[in-house]
Amino acid sequence: MAEPLTATAGNGSRAKSVDIYAPQWRNFLFVAPYLFIFAAFLVFPLFWGVWLSFHKADTFSSGRFIGFDNYVRLFRDGIFLQSIWNTFYFVFLTVPALALIGLFLALCLNRQTRSAAVLRTLFFSSSVLSVTIVTLIWRIVYIPDMGLLSMIYGFFGAKAPAFLSDPDLAMIGIAIATVWWCIGLPMMLFLSALQQIPQDIYEAAALDNANRWQTLRSITLPSIKRTFVLVVIIQIVFQFQLFGQAWLMTKGGPNNLTKPIVLYIYNTAFQRWDIGMGAAASEILFLLILVAAMAQFLLTRRKADA
Amino acid sequence: MASHSAEIRGRSFGDRLLFGLVILLALAMAGPVLYVIALSLKDNKELMVDPHSVFHMPYTIKNYIDTIGTSNVFSWVLNSFIVAGGLTVLTLILSSLAGYGFARLNFPGRDALFVIVLLGLAVPEQAVLIARHQIFSWLGLHNTYPGLILPGLSSAFGVFLMTQYFRAIPKELDEAAILDNASRFRVFWKVLLPLTVPAQATLGIFTFLGAWNDYFWPLISATKKEMFTLTVGIASTQQNFAQSQGIGFLMAQAVFAGAPILIIYLFFQKYIVTAVSGAAVR
Numbered sequence: 001m002a003e004p005l006t007a008t009a010g011n012g013s014r015a016k017s018v019d020i021y022a023p024q025w026r027n028f029l030f031v032a033p034y035l036f037i038f039a040a041f042l043v044f045p046l047f048w049g050v051w052l053s054f055h056k057a058d059t060f061s062s063g064r065f066i067g068f069d070n071y072v073r074l075f076r077d078g079i080f081l082q083s084i085w086n087t088f089y090f091v092f093l094t095v096p097a098l099a100l101i102g103l104f105l106a107l108c109l110n111r112q113t114r115s116a117a118v119l120r121t122l123f124f125s126s127s128v129l130s131v132t133i134v135t136l137i138w139r140i141v142y143i144p145d146m147g148l149l150s151m152i153y154g155f156f157g158a159k160a161p162a163f164l165s166d167p168d169l170a171m172i173g174i175a176i177a178t179v180w181w182c183i184g185l186p187m188m189l190f191l192s193a194l195q196q197i198p199q200d201i202y203e204a205a206a207l208d209n210a211n212r213w214q215t216l217r218s219i220t221l222p223s224i225k226r227t228f229v230l231v232v233i234i235q236i237v238f239q240f241q242l243f244g245q246a247w248l249m250t251k252g253g254p255n256n257l258t259k260p261i262v263l264y265i266y267n268t269a270f271q272r273w274d275i276g277m278g279a280a281a282s283e284i285l286f287l288l289i290l291v292a293a294m295a296q297f298l299l300t301r302r303k304a305d306a
Numbered sequence: 307m308a309s310h311s312a313e314i315r316g317r318s319f320g321d322r323l324l325f326g327l328v329i330l331l332a333l334a335m336a337g338p339v340l341y342v343i344a345l346s347l348k349d350n351k352e353l354m355v356d357p358h359s360v361f362h363m364p365y366t367i368k369n370y371i372d373t374i375g376t377s378n379v380f381s382w383v384l385n386s387f388i389v390a391g392g393l394t395v396l397t398l399i400l401s402s403l404a405g406y407g408f409a410r411l412n413f414p415g416r417d418a419l420f421v422i423v424l425l426g427l428a429v430p431e432q433a434v435l436i437a438r439h440q441i442f443s444w445l446g447l448h449n450t451y452p453g454l455i456l457p458g459l460s461s462a463f464g465v466f467l468m469t470q471y472f473r474a475i476p477k478e479l480d481e482a483a484i485l486d487n488a489s490r491f492r493v494f495w496k497v498l499l500p501l502t503v504p505a506q507a508t509l510g511i512f513t514f515l516g517a518w519n520d521y522f523w524p525l526i527s528a529t530k531k532e533m534f535t536l537t538v539g540i541a542s543t544q545q546n547f548a549q550s551q552g553i554g555f556l557m558a559q560a561v562f563a564g565a566p567i568l569i570i571y572l573f574f575q576k577y578i579v580t581a582v583s584g585a586a587v588r
Contacts, residue, residue, distance in 0.1 A: 023412040027490065030407030034400040034465055035419065041460035042426055045437035052437060060443055101331070108328050119328065121575060122335050128571045128578065130519035132541040133564045137338045139544070140345065140553065146357030148341045180335065188583045234586055241430060244521045248541055262432055262522075269436050270526050279436045286433035293428050 049279050057275035070280035079256050080281065083264040086171065090242050090260060093175035094182070095235045099228065101179065102186025107220070109187070110194045120191070124184030131181070131244030138177035139164070139249055164250050170258045174245050181245075182238070186231045193227035194220070233296040240289055261285045346370070346561045350552030369558035379559055381532060382539035383566070389454045389524075389535055390517035396455065397464050397513045398506055405468025405502075406494045410480060420469070426462035431522065439526055449533045454524060458517055463585065464509050471505040472498065511574070511581040518567060536563050 053070055055062040074080045105123055109116045126134065141148045142163040153160035163173035197220065205215050243262040246252055252259030252267070259267075261281065269278025345353065347365040373379060407413075408420050438457055439448075447453035475498060483493045524535040534542065540563050543556060571578055 021412050023414050023416070025413060027407060027411035027413040030411060030490075030494070031404040031413075031419070034404035035423075037400065037456065037459045038423060038426060038462065041438060041441070041457050042429060042434060042462070043422075045434035045441060046429060048437035048441070049434055052440070057440075059440065105328070105331065108324055119332055121572070122332055124575075124579060125568060125571060126335065126339075127582070128515060128519075128567050129564055130537045130540075130567075131521050132537045132544070133560050136540065136544055136556070136560045137342050140342060140557065141338050146353075148338065151358065180338070183335075185582060185586060188579050189586065192583060237430075241432060244541075248544060265432060265436070266522075266526075270439070275436060275440070282432050282436055286430060289430050289433075290428065 050283060052276055053280035053283050055276045057279065059273060059275065063276070066276070070277045071284075073277060074280055074284070079259065080261075080264055082256050083259045083261050086256075086258060087240060087242065087260040090171060090175060090178075091236055091239045093172065094178050094239045095232060097175070097179050098182055098186050098235050098239075099231050102183055102231065103190050103224075103228070105183070105187045106190030106194055107216070110191055120187070123187055126181050127184035129181070132248060134177060134181045135245055135248035138173075138180070142173055142249075165254055167254050167257050170250050170254060174242075174249055174258055177249065178239070178242070178245055182235070186235065189227055189231050189234075190224060193224040197223045229299055230296070233292060233299070236292050237289055237296075240285075240292065261288075342557050343561055345554055346557035348554045350554045353553055369552075369554045370562065372555055373558045373562050377543075377559055378531065378534070378539060379536075379562055382534050382536040383563070385451075385454075385528075385534060386518055386536040388451055390514050392451065393455045393458045393517045394510050394514045396459055397461070398510055400459060401464030401468045401509060402499060402502065402506070403494075404465045405470075405472050406498060408465070408469045409472035410477075410498075411490065423462050423465055426460075427466060435522065435526070438523075442527060448527050449530045453527050454533075454535065457523055458513070458520070464513065467505060467509055467585075468502065471502050475501055507577055508581040508584055511578055512585045515567075515578070515582070539563075 052062055054065060054067060056064045056066050056069075105119075109120050109123075144150060144160070144162045144165075147160075149163065150160035161169055163169050201219055201223075202215065205219055210218070241262055242260040243266065246258050246260050246263050247266065250258045252263050262285065265278050265281045265285065268274050268281060341360070344360050344365075346369055347367065348360055349364075349366055349368065352359050404423075408416065408423075442448050442453050442457075445453075447456070479497055479501075480493045483497050484490075488496070519537060520535075521537045521541070524538045525541070528534055528538060531539075531542075540559065543559060
């Protein structure tokens with residue numbers, strides 16, 4: 001390695017040599033502003049939340065210590081268990097659809113034509129909208145007897161089901177709106193992965209007279225396997241935090257069948273003001289998300305080793 | 307070459323099938339938005355009598371005039387601009403300073419602190435939301451702009467991004483400046499910061515878009531109507547959907563609220579896509 005870099009400082013005769021990479025307290029000033037915010041609004045709340053989950057807390061203070069009572073109450077609450085199930089069901093509905101449709105679109109639109117560019121713009125455009133606008137659009141599409149969907153069903157002489165109030169369909173209705181909203185990111189991630197595949201492999205395949213299906217199966221798909229896993233995990237972590245769509249489209253109904261964990265937390269902490277129990281529920285959500293994040297870490301590392 | 311001759315020969319049945327599927331999906335993407343725009347241009351009473359009237363004339367801009375005249379949507383847009391703009395500027399400042407500090411300077415405990423900040427990336431908002439709400443109650447910051455801006459500033463993503471970026475800049479640049487007796491801050495400001503413009507753009511777009519579309523924190527922190535951001539405001543108009551001033555009016559508000567960000571997207575599409583997908587992969 002190189003010798004430590006030194007600079008001559010001071011006035012003329014009393015010059016001294018200092019290592020410019022030596023640790024200095026003064027340098028801490030550059031990171032101090034951020035670290036202060038980080039400590040105050042992320043680290044402290046993280047631990048304070050755990051503390052609250054062991055208390056009968058109210059809006060302003062932590063209140064009485066009650067040990068694991070909040071957690072015990074949670075797991076005896078059928079609605080909480082239902083909300084965990086609902087969340088997994090929602091992830092199961094949306095993540096495979098997002099990954100597969102995103103991959104399909106990327107494969108079709110990975111070309112340099114004007115129409116492909118326009119379509120890419122279209123498919124990503126919904127991603128910049130906020131959840132409140134997306135839900136407003138889809139509620140009006142689903143609205144019984146006069147929405148776009150019922151008119152389309154009517155055109156084919158059928159009667160549209162009441163998507164958001166039918167117990168069997170409500171979550172599917174939310175999932176469709178979510179896929180519509182989120183499809184842009186998976187498509188773009190697949191597109192950038194496709195563009196990184198070296199062209200000469202395709203040329204070699206063409207020389208071997210490989211047909212398109214063979215090329216897709218033995219060159220394209222294996223090359224983007226890692227991106228596929230990445231997209232799936234990003235989407236699991238993201239869709240796990242479902243809140244706005246469920247709150248704004250169905251309020252968790254009918255019969256709590258579309259109430260995800262985050263909405264349960266919102267109801268408990270910010271409507272019933274049972275802060276301690278809400279905190280306990282959010283710790284459980286945190287654990288579940290950490291498991292997915294760990295999976296991402298392990299998978300990406302294993303792929304890097306291989 | 308084989309592939310070329312296949313293209314010249316024209317489209318196969320499979321090609322047409324795929325093309326049809328993509329067009330179908332494109333219709334599903336655009337349909338709901340076009341439908342909402344058409345609704346916003348219809349008279350409310352006419353829609354009540356015949357929902358199918360949305361597909362034909364007459365259209366009117368009356369709902370937009372009513373939106374501008376009577377709804378709070380203007381003040382909500384303003385609030386969203388102040389919150390998203392303020393958060394973006396402050397995030398860029400704090401992240402650049404910290405990124406430079408972690409990437410280039412040495413101070414006691416640096417590496418340990420950086421690992422702690424990286425761990426912060428794994429913390430989802432929901433894990434800290436309740437405690438944060440209580441802290442902001444203590445500070446009396448609910449229903450204020452600082453109350454809406456400060457939580458977002460704690461995100462570790464910007465620091466992570468800027469640290470990576472500063473590390474990628476050749477060290478010779480700042481070493482030369484330091485040997486010229488420039489102060490650390492001068493090196494940061496004059497030599498390195500101008501080189502980080504692409505990273506600033508990525509981080510800025512990502513932060514602005516995230517803050518503009520954030521819903522949960524403004525929902526629990528901004529409870530007074532005059533402090534609503536656009537997301538919370540639009541959501542509040544949906545609450546009594548049926549009894550609202552009319553579907554056309556509601557949709558005009560939605561279009562009014564969604565149009566600015568869609569127009570920005572059309573102009574800066576390339577940067578937005580790069581920023582969002584870059585942030586997702588990190």
